[in-house]
Amino acid sequence: MTATPSGSDIRRWRRHLAAERAEASTYRDLAARRSGEERAILLALADAEKRHEQHWLDLLGPAAEPRPRPDLRTRVLGFFARSFGAVFVLALVQRAEARSPYGADDDATDTMVADEKVHEEVIRGLAARGRARMAGTFRAAVFGANDGLVSNLALVLGMAATGVSTSVVLASGIAGLLAGALSMGAGEFVSVRSQRELLAASSPDPSTRAALPALDVNANELALVYRARGMSPQDAEAHAAEVLHGRDCVHDEAALANARPANAEDENDHEEIGSAWGAALSSFCFFASGAIIPVLPYLLGITGIAAVLTSAGLVGVALLLTGATVGVLSGASPLRRGLRQLGIGWGAAAATYLLGLLFGTSVG
Structure with a gap:
């Protein structure tokens, strides 16, 4: 490090300073919504971020003023922590810690680099508790929503491609919604109840x-x-x-x-699976909420190719959102997970649409 830091050095240090202050604030906000051991752990992480903050303050000296603002990502993370304080936020914090820039920054100490790696593991452990509590119901919800989106989009587009009337497409979409939601709910109930009974028999x-x-x-x-x-x-x-x-x-x-x-085995095994009724209801509702989206254009009176494109577009947005949510909660890239869901959904719909075109041509 040179005796007189360059302008780029000062700007970089100020960014790090702002990020450390914001992360410490995020941990304190999360701690305010928790109690016991989790609260103590989060407050200890906030104290560690204060040590990192002091490192950048020492380097900056008078250049630390005026107080730098954190970047947009860090500010959004702080907003979520104040507003929700759930496993969703912990997953975001885990990803933020994993992307620490200190490993490539010569002005960050080896201790700070090691701290950030350990912080990621601490947050991973805290987030794992919440993921375990929501695992059963969340699995049913995600699978239900995506199954509803993809299967009903494929059904609606396949029927529309055959050239049948709008009323027939609409009736097919509603039938697919009800049949799929009931099937998903019943299947989840039987699956979760059977797994809980197996665990109970072994306890x-x-x-x-x-x-x-x-x-x-x-x-x-x-x-x-x-x-x-x-x-x-x-x-x-x-x-x-x-x-x-x-x-x-x-x-x-x-x-x-x-x-x-x-x-x-203890109650945690059952907790991770979730309740049978909770999984069934969640699966039913989320399948129905996903399956209604491809039908919306037809309910609103849109017809022809406009209805097909609108249906595919609405489902595409929903697939991006569900994929991104799974990515955030699993600590992976939201964009990559969202695009993966979009590719799978649109791929299945395109296949059935092409089959519908062939079928409609052959019978015409």
Whole structure:
């Protein structure tokens, strides 16, 4: 670093300073909407960003004033944190931390570069909790919406290409909406309910704990339970002996908790799957909300090629939005995920439209 920084150096340092201040503010805003351990973690991240801020302040000196404004992306992120404070924002923050420019900046210290990598992992861990809580219902919602968009667009465009009347296209679209939404809802209900039942069948029976006081300490068959659930024989014997030697207080809640095998399934497994009714309702509603979009032009009285283009355009926008949302929540590129969804949807619709043209020609 030169003794007299150049104008480009000062501008770059001011950008970094503004970003660090904004990120610290974002973490504090997120912390204000949380409690317990998550709040403490977010406040600790805000403190770390303050250390980075001080580094740029030291380099800038008087050039740190007037106070620089963060870029648009950082300001939007702060707005989301203040307005929502959900897993969506954590996913955005995770992506922002992953794109830290410090690795290619000679004026950033190695410690700062390492800090940013660790911050990404911390946010990934916090976001994972929210992703786990919403995984079942979110999966049904995304699949339902995209299935509704793509399948009904393909159906509507295929029917329109055959040359049938607008009323027939509209009736086909409504029928496809209802049939698909009911099918998706029923399928999600059966799928999630079956998975939860399988997990429940593999979970320990709580009533077994009542038998612990009567077990033969010398035989120690409790160890077989732990071995059956994956513990090594030595660990199982040690853990079972530990539980049985405290059997005088076995009815105490803490002692009963120790009787649970260490690797047994818990409520988190069920939580990650989601509820059967929640998944079914979500799938039904999102399929219907997606499937109605290709039909809208026909409901509004648009006909012919104008209706086809309008339907494809509306669905294209919706596919870009759903793909981008999945990209944000998964920490991937929203644009790339959105374009992927668009390509898949329009590709399927184009195929059925061409088939409809061929079918319509052959019967004409």
